[in-house]
Amino acid sequence: MSYDDILAKVRTTLVDALNVDDNEVTPTARLKGDLNAESIDFLDIVFRLERQFNLKIPREELFPESIFSGDPKFVNDGKVNADGLIELQTRMPYADLSDFRKDPRLDKIEDLFTVDLIVRYLESKVANK
């Protein structure tokens, strides 16, 4: 399944789950910042993606929480430290961290959750199915 095929399915899912328009669901759109997703929507999105792609998305895999909870091992003074960045890269190999590395504030972490992140995550899942 190509990137565009997956994107098309993800778009349908997000339109249904978040009540947004097709054209708002671009690869760079952020789930919270642009599509106004709330925390409970993430649960809804996971359910719908599992159904749409016929696969299991383990809790914590697509939206891992270890860093976001502010574990002092990974976060100091509201910023993700070097160990935290390694942890992020390990837990979310499909995330594009290049912008986040420049300003790794914890409150910016939600910007990592873009439509592109979901598509890339699903690409890896579908390939390993």
Next chain:
Amino acid sequence: MRWTWIDSFTAFESGRRAVAVKNLSLAEDHFADHFPGFPVMPAPLILEGLAQTGGILVGEANKYEKNVVLAKMSAKFHREAIAGEQLTYTTTILDLNETGARVSGTAYSGADLIAETEIMFAHVTAAHLPAGLPDTKFVFSGELTHLLRMAEATARGESEAEAN
């Protein structure tokens, strides 16, 4: 005031589907104001009935061990329901896992579709709650207990009928 918006379960298949009925009686207080001379069942109370039907279905799937909290709901209404009608709420589990559930629901009066809904429930466990709460099971207790017993009796009746 009691907050039970279904009268009885008529079918209950554990982990799959529950059907409940709600008789709309003109004696219910809300009909006096909603609206004078035109007793329309308030739409949120229809949704509450659907959520109770679906919420108990989801709760029973885990033997009422987990708190089931309504998290998100979308609905479409097709016509008003008037005092004197009997509504049938049918809810079906679409997805269920440890974090929550997604349920679809319909409300019919006879053959007439009144409303359709999709409901997201979240499981709230003791770990999600502030420490030191005296009672970490706060959903399936109190006045809902009667409904739970009814749901169980309906489910039992069906499995006995199947066995025969």
